[in-house]
Amino acid sequence: MEFEAIPGVGEKTAAALSELDDAERALEEGDVAALARAPGLSEGRAAAVARGAIRRRHDDDGGFLATDRAREIYDDVCELLRERTVTDYAARRIETFYPTRSSSRIAEVREFVERATERAPDPDVLDALSGVEPLDPPPTRRVRDRCLATADAERYAEADEAFPELSVEVVDDARGLAELARSYATVIALDEQFAGVDVEGDVRVRPDALDEQEEIVPERVLAFFAANRERILAAVAVHEAADLDPPCDPDSLRDALDRLDEDGTVVGDAKLDRLSTAVDDLDAAVGTAESVANDRLRDAIRERDVTIEGTDFLSLVEQGARVDSLLDRELADEYDAAVAAAREHLIEALDLGPGEADFAERAFPDDPSFPVEHNDSVVSRLRTELKAARDQRAARLKRELAADLSDLRESVETLARDALELDVELAVARFDDDFDCTLPEFVDGRESDDAPRGFAIEGGRSPLLDVDFEDVDPVDYRVSGATLLSGVNSGGKTSTLDLVALVVVLAQMGLPVPAERVRLERFSELHYYAKTQGTLDAGAFESTLRDFRDLVDGEANRLVLVDELESITEPGASAKIIAGILEALSEQDATAVFVSHLAGEIREVAAFDVAVDGIEALGLEDGELVVNRSPVKDHLARSTPELIVEKLADGDASDSAFYDRLLRKF
Structure with missing residues (x-):
């Protein structure tokens, strides 16, 4: 694989990846832990590299999250998922899921979700997962009772790189071997020319040593299993608790580990x-x-x-x-x-x-x-x-045990990866269960009453609100084209935008959404502009207009969410600017929701019949708003001041004439 072809991977990172034995597999599977073993690669950077490999595989140029607020919503989604992981690995692995316009990537994740949501988050499984971690290669330990010997300089260099645990010596003849045999318990000669040489001591001629490294240095295998014993046993426990089919026999694996001490020596003989x-x-x-x-x-x-x-x-x-x-x-x-x-x-x-x-x-x-x-x-x-x-006994037992464990090496690594991936699956399953989720339906731009362009959310509830999820009022909202959303202060307009953004981000990550039903087209980008705090100065105002100039000149099939853009300047000018932006978005068939208190004024100056929806306040009870959280289609919602004046007009007969006069102004 050409590592530098991965988005975001430069020469230095590519060189680090090339030092991994299984880089291609790790990139294919999004194995963040394996990628993080590359020299100089942090876990965060490894997750970014894995995302880049996924993007390359699905021909995805990125850029779906087009604004800071859109990225904040994505970060919130990742945090909700991370809160439901047990292992650090799964928390990092969550970062390989991202919203995209790629239908193949969305389909790939949805297949993963369908498997994941079939699993029940059993407490025993979650408890077993607490001991699972990625398997790590142990530090290299010097083995001082044996050495390698060769008369060839090139083979010396190969052996020195292949066997960091052993000393590699250059010898010219049998006398050199004999001298080494007096200093080492075992001398392994790499050259065929030494075959048949009669030297006192344990001298073995092994021209195939470079191809049989684990036989020459069984300590390498034993050290790996000794260092990872508890993690391996934890992975076995996860498979047993979750009733998974392990890639090797757990009893045989336990028996082999029982023969190995924590320092890599053989025990039990x-x-x-x-x-x-x-x-x-x-x-x-x-x-x-x-x-x-x-x-x-x-x-x-x-x-x-x-x-x-x-x-x-x-x-x-x-x-x-x-x-x-x-x-x-x-x-x-x-x-x-x-x-x-x-x-x-x-x-x-x-x-x-x-x-x-x-x-x-x-x-x-x-x-x-x-x-x-x-x-x-x-x-x-x-x-x-x-x-x-x-x-001699220890060496023989090491070779025998190393041979047994070496046969299990690949299975054990699969065992640990499967346990860690189970944590990722269970995090998605818990998310799905905790927030009453469903997989959305993509309509791909086919407009009809049942399959609109834009989005249609039924019974959507946001887990981002600062209340218990069970107490969140469900919201129904459907938008096709450019739309204004009106409503009273504190009525839930911003929360509605957050819900829409959350649903779209989750849907285009391939994940389930917190709603009874969702239908939407596959958007090319998400532009979400949060509410501006206060009127902008001339420079900031100009910069904001440039942002929207780039927005309306971009590609079609985008979702644009804007929260109270009118605060950037004077109300009269704001209404005209917003109307112009909506006109441009409507011409390119974008889906847009602009929250505004100037909906009436904008509608009057717009050059097209802009839709206006409203979050309707049903009234005031004990000074508190009673609100229908689902926006009403084609309805300009009343403001909070209007409701207060109406309440006063109905409540005080002696002053009703004054309040009626005020009420007629609305």
């Missing part, structure tokens, strides 16, 4: 445990064996009277005899028994096997001496033999 314990306890066991022998000899000497006649004593002295000779003559049997006890203790304490027990026999001398002392050279040789046996 009785022979290896025995050898390791023997190496660790050798010095202590030898010291205790000496004590056993000496204690027995002391007891024997105390219990016996040793008599030596004068001539015998003189003869022994003349011969230069020591106490050893006296022991040999007087306590030979006791000495033999003491040494036998020492040897037996050493064998039992270290649980030595038959071949190893021979060293224990030679560790204590047959010739009598007091105190009894071990033979250093024999004990040293025993230590060497035990270590060699331990290391």
Whole structure:
């Protein structure tokens, strides 16, 4: 894949992606965690790269969210979804969903949604997900008991890059191999020229080493599984709680992990445990064996009277005899028994096997001496033999376990990814359930009574309001073409625009929308202009007009939402400007909703029959507005002042003439 062809990916990012083993898969699946492993790529940047890959795949040039307010609505949507994720991965993965004009991308996400909404967000599954994280490669650890050897400079460079865990040495001949074999437990020769060379030590000729890296360095596989053990087991728990079909047998996987310690060593093998314990306890066991022998000899000497006649004593002295000779003559049997006890203790304490027990026999001398002392050279040789046996056993077990786990590597990575993707699916399912959502129907511009251009929302409720969702009044609203939306202050005009924007953003992300039913055309862009705070100065006013100049010259099939544009300048001028903008939008068949308190004035100066809808206030109760939140079609809503004057006219008979006069002005 040409990484630089992805929108937003430059030379530096492309180089980082090329260092990943599975970059193409990660880009295809939107695997943010895998992409974030690329050098220098943050999780946020990885999500942006994944979005760029999706855009490229669907020939989407982006730009659907054309204004700051439109992007804020999208951010709100993402936050609602993130609140329903459990894992950090899913929270980032949410960012790969975005609103688009691409029908193929929308269809792709809708297929995902249909699968997701079939799932029930079981609390046990959500609890199990709390332990799941993306699997990470562990840091490289040096392996110091073996090295690679080669006589070829080019192969040296390849091996040095392929095996960061091992030392790579250059040798010219068998003598060089022999020198390495004295320093390393195992030497792996990479060149065929060394085949058949007779060298003392563990020297193996493996020209295929670069192709069998996990066999040469089984620690690499073991370190991966050791570092990710808890995450793997958590992923297994998710599959079991959610009744998913795992890509490998969970029991076999657990059995293999039970054989692996957290530091990457093999556990659970009785022979290896025995050898390791023997190496660790050798010095202590030898010291205790000496004590056993000496204690027995002391007891024997105390219990016996040793008599030596004068001539015998003189003869022994003349011969230069020591106490050893006296022991040999007087306590030979006791000495033999003491040494036998020492040897037996050493064998039992270290649980030595038959071949190893021979060293224990030679560790204590047959010739009598007091105190009894071990033979250093024999004990040293025993230590060497035990270590060699331990290391050979450990190496064999590592290779065997690494081979078993290596066969599971791909399945385990799929297992973890599936668990993480389940979190994404459940977030969408929870969103769908929490906000009573439905998948919208796209009409693609076919206008009819049942399938209009623009949008038609039935029973829409916004989760962005600062009230409990259950308390939100449902809204029905349908717009085709350029429309003015009128209504009383605090009647819900801005909330209606937010609902429309929210529904359209969700729909064009491919996600379900919070409504009973929604039909809409697939818009090319969303332009949402929030309410301006106060009258603009001349420079800002000019800039705003330039924005709308670009807007009306853009492509057709856009949705334009504007909240009280009249505040940019004087009311009289505002009405004319808004009328002109609406005329331009109407000519290009855009769908537009302009919230305005000047709807009447705008309608009078517009060069076409502009539609006016109204959010109608039903009256005042205890000083509070009672409002029908669904805009009424072709209706100029009354203002709040009119309602107050009407209430006063109906309530105070003595002053009714004055209030009636005011009421007639509306």
